Amino acid sequence: xxxxxxxxxxxxxxxxxxxxxxxxxxxxxxxxxxxxxxxxxxxxxxxxxxxxxxxxxxxxxxxxxxxxxxxxxxxxxxxxxxxxxxxxxxxxxxxxxxxxxxxxxxxxxxxxxxxxxxxxxxxxxxxxxxxxxxxxxxxxxxxxxxxxxxxxxxxxxxxxxxxxxxxxxxxxxxxxxxxxxxxxxxxxxxxxxxxxxxxxxxxxxxxxxxxxxxxxxxxxxxxxxxxxxxxxxxxxxxxxxxxxxxxxxxxxxxxxxxxx
Amino acid sequence: xxxxxxxxxxxxxxxxxxxxxxxxxxxxxxxxxxxxxxxxxxxxxxxxxxxxxxxxxxxxxxxxxxxxxxxxxxxxxxxxxxxxxxxxxxxxxxxxxxxxxxxxxxxxxxxxxxxxxxxxxxxxxxxxxxxxxxxxxxxxxxxxxxxxxxxxxxxxxxxxxxxxxxxxxxxxxxxxxxxxxxxxxxxxxxxxxxxxxxxxxxxxxxxxxxxxxxxxxxxxxxxxxxxxxxxxxxxxxxxxxxxxxxxxxxxxxxxxxxxxxxxxxxxxxxxxxxxxxxxxxxxxxxxxxxx
Numbered sequence: 001x002x003x004x005x006x007x008x009x010x011x012x013x014x015x016x017x018x019x020x021x022x023x024x025x026x027x028x029x030x031x032x033x034x035x036x037x038x039x040x041x042x043x044x045x046x047x048x049x050x051x052x053x054x055x056x057x058x059x060x061x062x063x064x065x066x067x068x069x070x071x072x073x074x075x076x077x078x079x080x081x082x083x084x085x086x087x088x089x090x091x092x093x094x095x096x097x098x099x100x101x102x103x104x105x106x107x108x109x110x111x112x113x114x115x116x117x118x119x120x121x122x123x124x125x126x127x128x129x130x131x132x133x134x135x136x137x138x139x140x141x142x143x144x145x146x147x148x149x150x151x152x153x154x155x156x157x158x159x160x161x162x163x164x165x166x167x168x169x170x171x172x173x174x175x176x177x178x179x180x181x182x183x184x185x186x187x188x189x190x191x192x193x194x195x196x197x198x199x200x201x202x203x204x205x206x207x208x209x210x211x212x213x214x215x216x217x218x219x220x221x222x223x224x225x226x227x228x229x230x231x232x233x234x235x236x237x238x239x240x241x242x243x244x245x246x247x248x249x250x251x252x253x254x255x256x257x258x259x260x
Numbered sequence: 261x262x263x264x265x266x267x268x269x270x271x272x273x274x275x276x277x278x279x280x281x282x283x284x285x286x287x288x289x290x291x292x293x294x295x296x297x298x299x300x301x302x303x304x305x306x307x308x309x310x311x312x313x314x315x316x317x318x319x320x321x322x323x324x325x326x327x328x329x330x331x332x333x334x335x336x337x338x339x340x341x342x343x344x345x346x347x348x349x350x351x352x353x354x355x356x357x358x359x360x361x362x363x364x365x366x367x368x369x370x371x372x373x374x375x376x377x378x379x380x381x382x383x384x385x386x387x388x389x390x391x392x393x394x395x396x397x398x399x400x401x402x403x404x405x406x407x408x409x410x411x412x413x414x415x416x417x418x419x420x421x422x423x424x425x426x427x428x429x430x431x432x433x434x435x436x437x438x439x440x441x442x443x444x445x446x447x448x449x450x451x452x453x454x455x456x457x458x459x460x461x462x463x464x465x466x467x468x469x470x471x472x473x474x475x476x477x478x479x480x481x482x483x484x485x486x487x488x489x490x491x492x493x494x495x496x497x498x499x500x501x502x503x504x505x506x507x508x509x510x511x512x513x514x515x516x517x518x519x520x521x522x523x524x525x526x527x528x529x530x531x532x533x534x535x536x537x538x539x540x541x542x543x544x545x546x547x548x549x550x551x
Contacts, residue, residue, distance in 0.1 A: 014549065075548070079271065079392040082262050082545045087274035094392075102390035107316045116312055119305040120391055171269075 002091065004172055004203050005054040005077055010086035012047040012072050012227075046072040048227040049086070056092075056171075059204035061218035061235065063211075063242055069227040070207045074098060074176055077205065092171030092203070095121055099176070100161030110136075110145040110152070110160060117164050131167045138193070139163035140186075159186060166193050172203045191216065211239055262545065292538050295394070302397055309401035314408060328372070328409040329416055332364035339364075339481050353483055355512070358424040362511050363480035363504050365417050369410035370446055370500060371471055373403045377450035378457050378464050385551040395544035396537070399454040403447050411439075421511060429514035438510065438517070441529050442503050448533030451540040458543070458550050478504060499525040499532070 047069040054060050062070045075081045076088050078096040103120040104113050114135055118128035136145050139159040149157060166173065173194070194217060198204055208214050214221060214235060221238040223230040231238050265272045299306075318324035340357045353359045377399045381388060384398050414435070418428055457463040478501050487495055496502050502525035506517035 079273070080389065081548045082273060083275055085275050087272065089270070089272040091270035093269060096391065099386070099390040103387050105312055105316060107319050108312060112312070112315070116308045119302075119308045120387070120393060122302075122305075122393070124304045 001055040001057065003053045003089070004056045004091045005052075005205065006087070006089040007050055007052050007073070007076070007083075008087040008089075010047060010050050010073075010076060010083045010088055011045060012069075012076060012081070013084040014044050014046050016042040016044045045227050047076070047083075047224075050224070050227070050229050051086075052222060052229065052232060054203060054205065056203055057198075057201045058220060059198050059206065059218045061214040061221040062205065062207045062224060063209070063214060063221055063239070064224035064230070067226075068224040070224055071098070071176055072227075073224065074174055074205065074207055078174055090172070093122065094172045094174060095165045095168055095170035097162070097165045097173070097175040100158045100165070102161075104149055104157060104161065106150040107148055109148055110141060113149060113160070114164060117161070118168065121165065121168055121170075123168050127168070135160075135163045135167045138167065138189075155183070155186075162190055166190075166197065170202070172205065173197060174205045176207045177209065211243065214239060288538070292534075292541060295541055296537065299394060299396065299400075302394055305393060306397055306401045306404065309397065310405045310408065313402065313405035317405075325409065325412065328368065329365075329413055332361060332368045332413075333420075335364050336361045343481065355424060355426065358421055358426050358512055359483075359508065360481060361417065361420055361424075362508050363478075365410070365413050366442060366504055366507055367475065367478070367480050367500075369406055369413075369442070371475070372409075373406040373446045374449060374453065374471060375467060376406065377402045378453045378467050380450075381454045381458050381547060382461070382464075382551055388547050388551050395547055396451060396540055399450045399540075400447060403443070403450050407443055407446075414439075417511070426512050431510045431514045431516070434510045434517070435507075438503060438506050438522075441499075441522075441526050444533045445499050445503070445525075445529035448529065448536035451536035452532075455536075455540045455543050458547055474498075474500070477501075480504060496521050497524065497528070499528045 050069070050073065062073060064070055072081070074096070075098065076083050077090060078094060078098060079088075079090070080096075080098070101113075101117070103117050105116065108116065111132075114132060115125060115128050118124075136142055139156075139162070141156060141160060144152060144156065152160075175194075191213070194204065198217070204217065206214070206218055218235050220233065221235040221242075222232045223238050223242050231241060261276050263274055263276070318327070321327065323330060336357055339360050344356055380398050380402045381395065388395065388398075418432070422428070453463050453467070477495070478498060479495070484492055484495055484501065484505065496505070502518075502521035506522050506525070509515050509517040
C-alpha cells in the first residue's frame with residue numbers, strides 16, 4: 001500500500017507574542033524606552049519531532065487534550081502552514097475540513113457559493129456542475145439554494161459546507177471536529193457518508209474529542225500530547241489508555257453529553 | 261530553509277535547519293517563475309473570486325457598475341470647473357475636460373485597486389487560515405476585478421471623448437500593450453503592499469496619504485511640461501506618469517507615445533512586479549500564522 005501522508009521528525013514552533021511589536025510606532029517606542037522587542041517573544045513548540053505514516057485507505061484518528069498539536073498537525077498536512085523542522089509528504093487530492101464553509105461569502109447565494117467553494121478546494125466548474133444536485137440534496141437545501149447565505153441559519157451553512165467538502169471525492173479527507181453539524185439525524189447522515197467514503201477506499205484523517213465517533217470510524221488512533229506523539233496504534237488500545245490517563249476533561253464532558 | 265517538491269499529485273515539503281543555506285538567486289528566480297506558471301491551474305479560482313468581487317461590490321447599490329465611471333466623471337466636472345474658472349490662466353491645456361478624463365479613469369483603476377488590495381489578505385484571514393491555495397490569488401483577483409471595471413470604462417471613455425470633440429483615431433490600437441503595462445504595475449504594487457500589510461497594518465493606514473501623494477506627483481490634472489525643466493525627467497521616471505501620458509498621446513492626440521518614456525515604464529513596471537511577486541511569495545507561507 002502506498003503511503004499517502006507522511007510526517008518525518010516534523011516540528012512546528014510558534015512565536016507567542018505577548019507584547020510583540022506590531023507596528024513601526026511600537027518598534028520606535030520600544031527603541032526609545034530601550035526595550036528590545038525580541039525580548040517579549042516566547043518560542044513555543046506546538047509539535048515536536050512527530051513522525052507518522054498513513055497508508056492509502058486507512059482511517060486514522062488524532063486525539064489528545066486541547067493544545068496537544070492536533071490542529072497544527074492537520075494544518076501542516078493540509079499545507080496551510082509549513083513545518084519549522086522535518087518533512088511532510090502528501091500524495092493525492094485533499095479536502096480539508098479544517099473549518100466548514102471557510103470560503104463562503106454571505107452575500108452570495110448557495111448556488112454561487114458551491115462553485116466558489118469548489119474552486120477553492122481545487123475543483124473546476126464542470127466537476128462541480130456534475131455534483132451539484134447531489135450536494136444540494138444531501139444538504140437538504142433545495143428550497144434555499146438560490147437565496148443569499150446571510151439569510152440562512154448557521155446549521156444550514158454548515159450542512160452545505162460539509163456536503164461540498166465530502167462530495168468532491170477527494171483522495172484524502174481531513175476533518176477537524178466537524179461532526180457537530182446540524183441536528184442528530186443530519187449528524188448520522190454525515191457519519192454514514194464518511195463511512196461510505198472510507199469503504200470506497202478513501203483515506204481519512206480525523207480529529208475529534210468524541211471517543212464514540214473515533215471508535216466508530218477509525219481502526220487506528222494517534223494520541224498527541226504537548227506536541228509529542230504519545231501512542232500510535234489500534235483505536236481500542238489507544239483510546240483505552242488515553243481515557244485511563246484521564247487528562248482530557250473536555251473529552252469526558254463530551255462523553256457525558258453523548259451518553260445522557 | 262523550506263524546499264517544496266512536486267511530482268504529479270504528490271507534494272513533499274522539507275526543512276533544512278541550518279539558516280545559513282541560502283538559495284542561489286538564479287534558483288530563486290526559477291522557482292518564482294515556476295510558481296507563477298502554477299497559477300494557471302488556479303485560474304478557475306481567480307475567475308470565481310473576481311466574479312464574487314464584482315457581484316458583491318454593487319449588490320445593494322442603485323448605480324452599480326456606473327460608479328466606476330461616475331467617480332472619475334464627477335472629478336472631471338469638479339476639476340474642470342475649478343481649473344477653467346478659478347485658475348483660468350494657469351491651465352495651458354487645450355480641451356481640458358478631455359485631458360482630465362483620460363488621466364482620471366486610469367488613475368481611478370490604480371487608486372481603487374491599491375486601496376482594496378492592501379487589505380485583501382487580512383480581510384480573507386479565515387480563508388488563509390483554513391484552506392490551502394496559492395496566496396497570491398487573493399490580491400491578484402482583487403486587482404483583476406477592478407481591471408474588469410477599467411476595461412468596461414474604456415469604450416465609455418471613447419464616447420465621452422467624442423462628445424468632448426475628440427474623434428477616435430487608428431492609434432487607439434496601441435492601447436492594449438499600454439493597458440498591460442499599467443496592469444503589471446498595479447499587480448506588482450498590490451502584491452507588495454498586501455504582503456507588508458499582513459505584518460505591519462500601518463501599510464493600510466498609510467495608503468490614503470501615499471495615494472494622495474502619488475495623485476499629485478502624477479501628471480493627471482496638469483501637463484508634465486509645466487514642471488521645472490530639471491524635474492521633468494525624474495517625474496517621468498514615475499511609471500504611472502509615463503503610462504498616463506501615453507494614454508493621452510494615443511487617445512487624444514493620435515500620436516505615438518514617447519518611446520523612452522514608454523520603454524522606461526515597461527522596464528520599471530516589470531521590475532516592480534518581479535519584486536512584488538518575489539516578496540509576496542517569500543512571505544506567503546507564514547500568512548496563516550500572522551494574519
